[in-house]
Amino acid sequence: MLPTLLLTAHLLVGVALLGAVTHQSVGLLRPPSIRSHRFIARYAKVDHTAFTASIAVLFGLSVSLGGLIYPTYRLHVRMPIEESFAWWPIGVFELKEHFGGIGIGLLPGYICAWRSRAGSHVGLTLVLAFIVWWNFLVGHVVNNFRGLP
Amino acid sequence: MRGTAFSAAFSCAYAWALATNHPLFLYYPLHGELRWGTQAAHGSASGGPAMAWYGIVATASLIGALVAVCMPRRLVLTMAPYLWLFPLGAMVLCAFCVGRFV
Numbered sequence: 001m002l003p004t005l006l007l008t009a010h011l012l013v014g015v016a017l018l019g020a021v022t023h024q025s026v027g028l029l030r031p032p033s034i035r036s037h038r039f040i041a042r043y044a045k046v047d048h049t050a051f052t053a054s055i056a057v058l059f060g061l062s063v064s065l066g067g068l069i070y071p072t073y074r075l076h077v078r079m080p081i082e083e084s085f086a087w088w089p090i091g092v093f094e095l096k097e098h099f100g101g102i103g104i105g106l107l108p109g110y111i112c113a114w115r116s117r118a119g120s121h122v123g124l125t126l127v128l129a130f131i132v133w134w135n136f137l138v139g140h141v142v143n144n145f146r147g148l149p
Numbered sequence: 150m151r152g153t154a155f156s157a158a159f160s161c162a163y164a165w166a167l168a169t170n171h172p173l174f175l176y177y178p179l180h181g182e183l184r185w186g187t188q189a190a191h192g193s194a195s196g197g198p199a200m201a202w203y204g205i206v207a208t209a210s211l212i213g214a215l216v217a218v219c220m221p222r223r224l225v226l227t228m229a230p231y232l233w234l235f236p237l238g239a240m241v242l243c244a245f246c247v248g249r250f251v
Contacts (some may be wrong), residue, residue: 109156124234
């Protein structure tokens, strides 16, 4: 029961994080020439600097929740997948773990970059957005392949 | 500024710890055991699978914190605009290391 609750919380935090980081990325990439009444212009119009702290907190929370469920995954999901010789779900999930780990280490630099606008804030936001999208999609696909007991 | 140095060093250290198998500790979830380095659990045959991820994050955090304290400010300022290249490089190296599964 507890792993299911944690997985649901992990998913909900993931959804919020996906929304926030996508909003910030679209705000950064929006061409200035786009007409202001278009949906994309209105979507990106918000102050994307305001998302930085929320993204950092949500990312940390999401990886922490994932870290709590991880032993259950290792014992009850990954081992049966290994026994069925299906290697690709294990490979893409390993990448999810590592990208999540790298993302956690990226957060202090991401916060500093947004504070100082040192020039790397665009690149860091896009890297973080890629990690969040990859982790969300892989988590969903692997959970469909074989969910937690 | 220390955050920038930490993130750069963390990314490099994470990729290094993964590629060279240097987790600070291993966790054995079957019995809830922690072992320093890459030591096997007692009776490793029945110890179940080992998890290195927590240990790799710990190794990278430790190295990242040390570098963040020691790195000269001028070097950090020079590096700051290119910070995004560090996690990107680490991710490519991770993909290469995980390539055995695909």
